[in-house]
Amino acid sequence: xxxxxxxxxxxxxxxxxxxxxxxxxxxxxxxxxxxxxxxxxxxxxxxxxxxxxxxxxxxxxxxxxxxxxxxxxxxxxxxxxxxxxxxxxxxxxxxxxxxxxxxxxxxxxx
Numbered sequence: 001x002x003x004x005x006x007x008x009x010x011x012x013x014x015x016x017x018x019x020x021x022x023x024x025x026x027x028x029x030x031x032x033x034x035x036x037x038x039x040x041x042x043x044x045x046x047x048x049x050x051x052x053x054x055x056x057x058x059x060x061x062x063x064x065x066x067x068x069x070x071x072x073x074x075x076x077x078x079x080x081x082x083x084x085x086x087x088x089x090x091x092x093x094x095x096x097x098x099x100x101x102x103x104x105x106x107x108x109x110x
Contacts, residue, residue: 004028016040016058023047037062038080045069060084067091071098080105 012034013026020040024047026032034056035048042062048054049069055077057070064084070076071094079095079102081087087106096104 012036026051049073067095070095074099076102078103078105082107 007028008031010029010032013029013032014036016036017039020037020042023037023042023045026035027047027050029051031053032051033053035051035054036058038058038060040062042059042064044064044066045059046069048057049072052073053075054073055075057073057076057078058080060080061083063086064081065086067081067087070079076099079099081092082105092104092106096102
């Protein structure tokens with residue numbers, strides 16, 4: 001049986017390529033520093049805003065239309081958002097303004 005104490009020990013988690021369509025259940029991983037969500041079916045990031053210790057978030061190659069909530073992740077150092085064709089330049093610019101210390105990686109053509 002997994003306890004809350006067990007969940008608090010998790011520092012890095014790779015959930016890439018497993019066809020996730022939401023991340024709501026990750027909010028108990030409060031000590032998470034690195035989260036890898038590439039190649040899934042995510043359209044939003046609801047639930048991630050509670051992971052305030054995150055330093056690295058890789059969420060490339062999803063179907064994101066919204067990144068609201070990520071501005072609360074003030075410890076982020078690197079955020080990968082490439083290959084999310086429905087994200088706009090305005091959304092990325094606003095997020096960069098909210099997270100000035102974070103390097104945001106996007107498609108070079110965007």
